[in-house]
Amino acid sequence: MDASWQEWTAEDAAEWIMEPVAGDDKYRRGVLGVITGSPDYPGAAVLGVEAAHRAGVGMVRFTGPRAVRAAVLARRPETVTMAGRVQAWLVGSGIDPERRSFLLQGDLQVALASRVPVVLDAGGLDLVGTHTAPTIITPHARELATLLTEREIDASEQEVREDPAGWAERAARELGVAVLLKGPVTHVCDPDGDRYTVTAPTHWLATAGTGDVLGGILGALVATHHERLATDAEVLTSLAATAAYVQGEAARLASAYVGGGPVTALDIAEAVPGVIGSLLAH
Ligand SMILES: NC(=O)C1=CN([C@@H]2O[C@H](COP(=O)(O)OP(=O)(O)OC[C@H]3O[C@@H](n4cnc5c(N)ncnc54)[C@H](OP(=O)(O)O)[C@@H]3O)[C@@H](O)[C@H]2O)[C@@H](O)CC1
């Protein structure tokens, strides 16, 4: 690996966990707006919302089709489905970009016009460049290749897998946003030259829905750091590296709990509070 990439450590991550203080309430802590899931992929919405709650956000406001809302509320009744002000957005997990409904297009326009920081995942990746708010994209190799090819930068999934550092940097430069490129080693960078890696501590992470969980953790961290982000958008990369670190450690912890056995995405979300607790004790 290129020596200019810095591996993110527990000490680094511990600096980016916002602990509540006496003067806080749910709004001061930060509200995350979530537009994820679809009738085809309701589970992605459930997983992201679960992870955001577990990562310690003030509130989650969820927007989505009725059946998806019902699934989210069945798992996490703490979620608010009434529209209102938010401090950050998580958009795209479990959404098919080819099948965005009229209603969804309207919700996306409102979200992206609000100028608060945005995490774009999966079916929201093509929205990059349509708004001016601080933005981080969270593709895996195939999604990054597709996104770049759509912007007339030819890239194949194989090429991205072979040189994730190079393609993550190129994407950040060409698209003008922060990039978290998922993989066994996750690469996080931005156009200003911040470059961090997070090496997954277990390969059990390679299972359906763990990326949706990562989106929820990152959304929560972005929402809880909204005040800092208002003056310093560059910290998006530190928050993203922290999210990947927390996700990886949660997977390790969940797997250790079953003697090194397999974990599901929901197991990982449920292990997030334990990881955050140990980071705070650091
Ligand atoms: N619980 C949920 O709701 C979950 C929801 N999720 C949500 O799903 C959405 C899509 O995410 P993704 O990563 O699958 O997207 P994408 O890059 O388009 O991949 C498609 C490519 O994979 C390939 N392929 C398919 N099957 C294959 C096979 N058996 N073996 C080998 N290849 C196979 C397929 O190839 P094809 O079959 O077309 O030849 C195509 O190239 C996204 O919104 C995400 O958030 C996920 O997080 C999971 C949990």
Ligand SMILES: Nc1ncnc2c1ncn2[C@@H]1O[C@H](COP(=O)(O)OP(=O)(O)O)[C@@H](O)[C@H]1O
């Ligand atoms: N071989 C691997 N070892 C460890 N972690 C992996 C491996 N492959 C993928 N990951 C991680 O698993 C997660 C998968 O996310 P993603 O590809 O978005 O899947 P999904 O869409 O099913 O949620 C990412 O956080 C990625 O970094």
